[in-house]
Amino acid sequence: MRPTGQRRKGQRQTSAASPSRRAGAKTDVVSLYDEVTRKIIAQLEAGRLPWVQPWGRAGGAALSLPRNGITGRRYSGVNILLLWGAVIENGYPSQGWLTFRQAQAAGGCVRKGERGATVVYADRFTPREELERAARDGEEPGKVAFLKRFTVFNLAQCEGLEDVDPEPAPLPERQVVPRAEALIAATGADFRIGGTKAFYSPAQDLVQVPPQPAFHDQINYYRTAFHELSHWTGHGSRLDRDQSGVRGGKAYAREELVAEMGAAFLCASLGIVPTVRHADYLASWLEVVREDNRAIFRAASQASKAADLLLAFGSRASSVTTGPKAAEVLERELVA
Numbered sequence: 001m002r003p004t005g006q007r008r009k010g011q012r013q014t015s016a017a018s019p020s021r022r023a024g025a026k027t028d029v030v031s032l033y034d035e036v037t038r039k040i041i042a043q044l045e046a047g048r049l050p051w052v053q054p055w056g057r058a059g060g061a062a063l064s065l066p067r068n069g070i071t072g073r074r075y076s077g078v079n080i081l082l083l084w085g086a087v088i089e090n091g092y093p094s095q096g097w098l099t100f101r102q103a104q105a106a107g108g109c110v111r112k113g114e115r116g117a118t119v120v121y122a123d124r125f126t127p128r129e130e131l132e133r134a135a136r137d138g139e140e141p142g143k144v145a146f147l148k149r150f151t152v153f154n155l156a157q158c159e160g161l162e163d164v165d166p167e168p169a170p171l172p173e174r175q176v177v178p179r180a181e182a183l184i185a186a187t188g189a190d191f192r193i194g195g196t197k198a199f200y201s202p203a204q205d206l207v208q209v210p211p212q213p214a215f216h217d218q219i220n221y222y223r224t225a226f227h228e229l230s231h232w233t234g235h236g237s238r239l240d241r242d243q244s245g246v247r248g249g250k251a252y253a254r255e256e257l258v259a260e261m262g263a264a265f266l267c268a269s270l271g272i273v274p275t276v277r278h279a280d281y282l283a284s285w286l287e288v289v290r291e292d293n294r295a296i297f298r299a300a301s302q303a304s305k306a307a308d309l310l311l312a313f314g315s316r317a318s319s320v321t322t323g324p325k326a327a328e329v330l331e332r333e334l335v336a
Contacts, residue, residue: 032120032149033293036078040296043085044286050081051264052274061087061095062167065268069096069155069165070106076304078297079119080265086117087154096165097152108160116151122297175218179270183314184225189232191225198224200231202243207232222272223263226310230262231255233306241302253284254299261303262310269311 043050065074066083075083075097083097097117103110110116124143134141155165184191190206198209207228212221234241234255241258245251260281264274289295 032147033297036082036118036120037289037293037296039085040078040081041286041289044282044289047282049260049282050085051261061093063268063271063273064095064167065265066095066097067165068102069094069098069161070102072165075119076301076308078300080304081261081296081300082119083117083152090154092154092156094155094165094167096155096167098155098158099150099152103153103158103161106161106164108158108162108164110153110158114153114157116153116157119150119152120297121148121150122146122301175212177219177222177270177272179314180222180225180272183266183270183310184229186313186316187229187232187310188313189229191229198228200228202231202235205232205235205237219272220275222270223267223275226266227259227263229310230259230266230303230306233262233309234258239302239305239309248284250284250288253281253288254295256281257285257288257299258302258306261300262306265303265307266310269307 040050066080066087067074083095086092087095097119098106098110100110100116122145124145126141126143130141130144133139155161190204192206192208193211195208196210196214200207207225209221209225209228212218215221215224231243233239234243241255242251243255245253245255267274
């Protein structure tokens with residue numbers, strides 16, 4: 001494979017394709033991985049898990065996933081952790097974010113002197129030279145991974161914006177959450193209630209959770225259920241993650257990290273305040289993140305995919321049974 005940017009025969013090499021330019025771009029990608037990883041490690045070392053935030057404080061942001069203030073599209077992966085952290089660190093009252101240009105296009109602007117938050121975008125592309133080589137050799141073209149950084153600003157850092165991104169209304173305080181019950185049922189998982197332990201068995205492909213009254217704080221029933229269902233998404237017939245690890249090992253710690261974040265992302269989507277279920281894994285998570293500057297990116301990406309897969313079941317179910325009357329019937333049945 002010809003390296004990205006290598007000149008073809010007879011083509012004059014430009015500065016954009018120079019080895020030093022390519023090396024600089026590679027160095028910037030590595031430094032970005034390091035920068036984000038150091039930020040996450042600092043939070044973990046301080047005993048604060050970045051996917052479990054103290055939501056609901058007076059004047060603070062409502063519980064939800066961070067989203068684009070114009071399109072409403074939710075951020076995913078490590079960007080959830082980065083933007084949640086920025087909301088807590090700065091006390092922002094909103095989970096909505098915009099780029100500088102989006103604020104201007106919406107008729108407003110970012111206030112002078114405001115500092116934005118960094119989000120990242122990862123993807124793969126096929127260079128033109130690789131397409132030509134593959135066509136010449138009759139092979140499949142290869143792809144090159146890239147990582148970009150973008151700066152976004154919280155809606156609280158902007159002015160002149162009207163009717164942009166209203167905050168979602170919080171769920172009322174209650175022990176039974178119909179939306180959560182409906183989502184669990186919609187997955188079609190072998191979900192069993194009973195016993196004294198919560199677990200997912202990859203061999204049997206089943207989830208078991210103790211009955212809700214067994215939880216001191218009954219809302220933890222849902223947090224636990226979504227943790228185990230996040231494990232369930234990793235089965236070979238679904239997202240096919242490595243679930244072969246044994247307790248105490250790094251593979252086990254990586255899968256637990258995915259399930260913890262997956263449950264937190266699901267809870268935030270449903271208006272349930274996330275909490276940490278396995279604080280005793282903190283040391284093993286730190287070990288995994290410290291030795292690999294891409295581990296937190298990988299785990300957060302897999303957690304987003306797990307949450308998205310589970311939420312998709314709920315979306316399909318709601319498309320079949322919709323409307324206020326159906327919702328009222330569902331809620332009455334669940335509360336009864």
